[in-house]
Amino acid sequence: MSGRGNKNKRINTSFVLWKDWILLSIALMIVNGCFVMIYFSLRKDGITSALLIAPSMIGYFLFISLVLSVVTGILRHYSFSRPMRRLSDAARKIAQGDFSVRLAPLRKDGKKDYVEVMFEDFNTMAEELSSIETLKDDFIANVSHELKTPLAVIQSYARAIQQDKLSDEQRNKYADTIMNASQNLSELITNILKLNKLENQEILPLSAPYDLSEQLRRCALAYENLWESKDITFQADLETIVVRYDESILEVIWNNLLSNAIKFTAPGGKISLKLTTIAGYAVVRVTDSGCGMDEETLKHIFDKFYQGDTSHSQQGNGLGLALVMKALQMLGGKISVDSKPGTGTTFSVRLNIR
16 A cells, blocks of 8 residues: 655655555454344344355445555654654754744644644754854854964964064063953963863862862962052952862953953052852952943843953953853853942852851
């Protein structure tokens, strides 16, 4: 029983199935046969009459079961095969890299059955895949751009430093520029590797209890030369709080927040570091008296390679806060930002210590 042909060669079932026809025939014969036997058993010539009409009854049952099989095939086609074919075609396009495909709902009354919910979930999946693909493309483009910039500086000044007529002062200046560009390149690669590690790390290592205030103190002292060179007043108010988070991941958070605060604080400004306990959470606040941020910048500060203040673009690569956000997502922590242009910025990190 071949039925209608399928466009997709991977599908090898027919429109009307032999199994349906056989099962329906058997069911009809059993049910109707029982009624016939009961009917003829009440008559004197019951057995003889039953034997005479048996062939015609079998043919009748086979015909009825064939009709029901066709009806079943039609119902299966419109209720299952057709929407599944649409889903299969859309999934094949997704597999080929076309993330723009979407499935329109079948029902016109706005109600949802299992197929409609499946279509809706498929569209959500396609949107997420499209978003991930866009982020990947943007990330690759940004990485390529960020790598080319310091490399171009290094190549340009390396070529210039080979000139014989350069004075010692110019040569030293060009050498310093090459050194700064190479440091920026090294920092960029380090941050990319850190971000990649955090994004692919699923199991966090167990950590022994340690003093969070001591860790913050060590991280802050690592930047002492920087804040002193800018004549920044640094204040710290740290409670003694014991945590069990992975130390290396937390250091990524503190180092990026502290370096950001120093970078955006003008000479003679102030930075404060505070650690307190609030309702079972360790709350770390890093506050600076820098330039602050507007609402549009606040929406994107955790995006990869985003730099709201381009005047400091040569001092970073826009990955620091992306690292902070990813690290906190892994640890189950939260971060909030309070900032306005000209009034400084406060980053608040909350970590569960229960």
